[in-house]
Amino acid sequence: MLSNSCKYAIRSVIYLALNSKTDLKIGSKEVALKLNIPQPFLAKILQELTRKHLISSTKGPMGGFFLTDENLNNSVLDIVSCIDGLDAFNICFLGLHTCSGDKPCSVHHIVEPFKREIFSKLSYKTIAQFAEDIRKGIYFISLE
Amino acid sequence: MLSNSCKYAIRSVIYLALNSKTDLKIGSKEVALKLNIPQPFLAKILQELTRKHLISSTKGPMGGFFLTDENLNNSVLDIVSCIDGLDAFNICFLGLHTCSGDKPCSVHHIVEPFKREIFSKLSYKTIAQFAEDIRKGIYFISLE
């Protein structure tokens, strides 16, 4: 459902939320190493997120990526929207253009509630809240 | 979640279930035209499904694709398995290798029941049953 790039992006932003501060920036090298993501590829993704103001960065020694309070108040859906767009949430599981509540495809009644639920969770919770749940040990975003 | 090829495959097989008989075979040209799928591409997909005995074919004049009773008793999941494999049902939404009930990612509890439900529906219902529901007007696989 989500592209590789998008999964990398989400995991990275949560990593930054948990580990960076305005005065403790983190380089793409560290994130890539810790999350086991190809470094140059991740750099591209972080660059894109920066360009769209979902994360922040500074160059130079002691520079790197970090999250401002404003960044922390974005939703995970903002990341998805930035990297993949929101098409995935609007497309029929079987690829039908005309699938709808009126003329449901064979799995519409299973897929639709799922899409609604996941969309809702990703849009109403902030990055900060996702990070907080992980800090508390309710959920896990493993380094791997 | 499913590749284009796989969606084409599912729609085509259901089309064949609804419209072909052992003595009324249908060419890839007709299926492609009716379902608005690129014909040479579809031909490849139908070829693959034939090779794996999910559909049947004969060459020559009056030849084409059709479903035997045996074919009709396969599940839609068999098609998915043939074209895409089943990885999609085993992979974490956020791309974590370690995601599980024990160490759930942030959306595990939403995604897991969905995957179970859709997997179940696609595996226990036969092609024949899918086609029957469409014939009855319960579900719709539009020509488009």
Added chain:
DNA sequence: ATATAAAAAGATAAAAAGGTCTTTAAATAA
């Protein structure tokens, strides 16, 4: 037998996703 209609097979190509490398720009520490 022969022509024909259709699938099978395989080579090719275009587009998208995934990933790498090199150069440039900017911030900081010394």
Added chain:
DNA sequence: TTATTTAAAGACCTTTTTATCTTTTTATAT
């Protein structure tokens, strides 16, 4: 001010997905 460290930018490469084209094979109707 200079060297260094880091992100930004952009060119490039690889693989996978999607798609096309051409040739071969085979079944059937005539």
